Amino acid sequence: MKKITVIISIIIILLSSTVATSAQANSFHKHTVRPGDTYFILSLMYNQRLNSIESINHINPHQLEVGNLVKINSIKEISVYVNNQQVAFDRKPYIENDRVFVPIRFVMDSLGAEDIQWLQETNTVRVTANNSTIEVTQGSNIAKVNGSNVTLDAPVQLYEDRVFVPIRFFTTTLGIDNIQWDSINYSVLINSHTENLQPSRTFTDDELYWLAKIVHAEAQGEPYEGKLAVANVVINRKNSNQFPNTIYGVIFDFNGGVQFSPVADGAINNEPNEESIRAAQEALNGHNNIGDSLFFLNPAKATSFWIVYNRPYYKTIQGHSFYL
Secondary structure (H helix, E strand, C coil): CHHHHHHHHHHHHHHHHHHHHHHHHCEEEEEECCCCCCHHHHHHHCCCCHHHHHHHCCCCHHHCCCCCEEEEEEECCCEEEECCEECCCCCCCEEECCEEEEECHHHHHHCCCCEEEEECCCCEEEEEECCEEEEEECCCCEEEECCEEEECCCCCEEECCEEEEEHHHHHHHCCCCCEEEECCCCEEEECCCHHHCHHHCCCCHHHHHHHHHHHHHHHCCCCHHHHHHHHHHHHHHHCCCCCCCCHHHHHCCCCCCCCCHHHHHCHHHCCCCHHHHHHHHHHHCCCCCCCCCCEEECCCCCCCCHHHHHCCEEEEECCEEEEC
């Protein structure tokens, strides 16, 4: 009997080690705590079990503080490839708000940054590369590119003694547009060879011009994620047989009345800012954060609620609600 007990104990230990090793190999969806957040609220927000969120975090639920980075759920281990070569990380990448975050040292080692400085007084990292200066500050979702503010989809984090930054923001800011997300293998694929970038572009300057203008006109006060979502609504319409098949045609579609209020009030004629252009370009490059949504409105400003009563709700991003 004693022998059987010992054998069972050994099996349990081995199984526990296997599970622990497997868990450690995973990456995570994460969330930066905002005012009022609790584990219970996060479980509802992300449709996860409360005890599951509590079990994978080491922060007492009564001690959650604004700015804490908490795990939401385990996912496949995220891998990053640059020019078909896998990048080795000493800390695992994670996903927050549909963005892959990696240690900033990756920018230096793999993307050709010339210099990285840590400004201790402000907890800011300054990156110099390709005649550009990029500054990101711990806990902030505002980056500075050559002195101009750019809104990030989630804040820069100090996690496990490493500063984590959104990989797509840095690649596009450094002029590398050929970046893809493999959702099956949870891999980021980056091609930094400039000679290979041009053929991958599938949109015209005219499409980028008009898409950036409608994004700026509709979402000037919205976060970057909201701008990207508006851009994708226009692209979804272009690809749908219910609407015109060009971006210009979608924007100036008068079937059933004016489709976008900036066309009526003249705001479409305003010049887009850098962030609106970047959102339009990213959407045209295939990054979709809004699914198949074809409609959106600002409930605080809308004069008609036909969309609310007739289309399936998808999600809300700050001031805009999106519908399929």
